[in-house]
Amino acid sequence: MSTAVKTEKAVKPPKEKRQKGMRIPYERRKALYGYAFIAIWLIGAIYFFIMPLIESLIYSFNLTQPTKGSMNLEWNGIQHYYDAFRKDQHYSQYLVSVLGDTALKTPLILIFSIFVAVILNQKFRGRVFARAVFFLPVIIATGPVMEIINGNMSTGGYQGGSEQFSTLFETDLVDQLLEFLGIYGISESLTETITTITSDIFNLVWSSGIQILIFLSALQNIPFTAKEAAQMEGATAWEYFWKITIPYISPMILAALVYTVVDSFVDPSNQVMKLIMTQESSWNYGYMAAMAWAYFAIVGLALGLIAALISKHVYYEV
Numbered sequence: 001m002s003t004a005v006k007t008e009k010a011v012k013p014p015k016e017k018r019q020k021g022m023r024i025p026y027e028r029r030k031a032l033y034g035y036a037f038i039a040i041w042l043i044g045a046i047y048f049f050i051m052p053l054i055e056s057l058i059y060s061f062n063l064t065q066p067t068k069g070s071m072n073l074e075w076n077g078i079q080h081y082y083d084a085f086r087k088d089q090h091y092s093q094y095l096v097s098v099l100g101d102t103a104l105k106t107p108l109i110l111i112f113s114i115f116v117a118v119i120l121n122q123k124f125r126g127r128v129f130a131r132a133v134f135f136l137p138v139i140i141a142t143g144p145v146m147e148i149i150n151g152n153m154s155t156g157g158y159q160g161g162s163e164q165f166s167t168l169f170e171t172d173l174v175d176q177l178l179e180f181l182g183i184y185g186i187s188e189s190l191t192e193t194i195t196t197i198t199s200d201i202f203n204l205v206w207s208s209g210i211q212i213l214i215f216l217s218a219l220q221n222i223p224f225t226a227k228e229a230a231q232m233e234g235a236t237a238w239e240y241f242w243k244i245t246i247p248y249i250s251p252m253i254l255a256a257l258v259y260t261v262v263d264s265f266v267d268p269s270n271q272v273m274k275l276i277m278t279q280e281s282s283w284n285y286g287y288m289a290a291m292a293w294a295y296f297a298i299v300g301l302a303l304g305l306i307a308a309l310i311s312k313h314v315y316y317e318v
């Protein structure tokens with residue numbers, strides 16, 4: 001009996017070794033820390049984004065009737081989608097208009113952003129201030145400041161005593177300048193052309209802040225050895241731009257292209273978004289959801305085609 005007990009005690013591992021074997025490995029602990037870190041975000045994404053997204057898709061196939069504390073649904077099939085494209089006199093027209101505007105503005109924004117990023121990447125006095133100026137629209141593009149710039153003082157609650165702000169951010173300063181110079185109204189076509197050009201330039205600069213930042217970071221990641229090799233080979237600045245700069249920043253060109261297209265499509269000021277949001281006032285959530293999902297599908301298709309075409313010309317450094 002005593003021999004068996006001694007044998008059993010000899011087989012059992014020491015207490016320190018048993019405790020050490022129960023510890024979680026370091027790599028596993030790091031993974032658990034990561035899961036714990038994103039757990040709150042994941043719960044919020046599921047509850048505040050994925051579930052409403054699925055709910056809106058269900059609404060798009062039903063007639064909706066809001067009631068106290070709930071939403072009554074009646075199956076309607078694809079009738080809402082049919083009405084949007086076949087019966088709504090504005091939806092298809094606005095879709096074509098937004099697609100055309102996006103196809104026109106996107107190349108201009110990308111070219112302008114690359115041009116400005118190349119300049120801001122040079123060493124000159126006031127470079128930090130210049131970068132801040134071009135990034136400033138990104139900071140003030142939303143919220144009360146944007147409402148003031150657009151001349152919409154009432155929605156932000158700035159009616160009382162806000163004349164100084166209204167004067168500072170008036171959107172018809174070009175017309176007032178032309179009138180002050182004495183050329184306003186002389187030629188309606190000239191006045192309209194000048195106003196359109198200045199407005200387009202303002203919108204171009206206003207929409208390029210993020211893209212400039214993306215290209216600037218890409219330019220700073222070009223290895224200095226590439227520039228040295230190009231100089232030793234006698235390459236000109238023009239050749240260096242097309243054969244070194246563009247290939248190295250091509251992945252960021254694709255990223256900026258996708259961002260610009262998405263930013264244009266979800267801009268609350270475009271006609272399709274305005275048309276969709278007008279359905280909310282009539283409590284027609286089913287039809288509103290159908291229009292939004294059809295718009296989302298078209299945007300996704302456009303992005304897929306763009307990514308498939310551009311990715312073939314993207315240089316990925318090995």
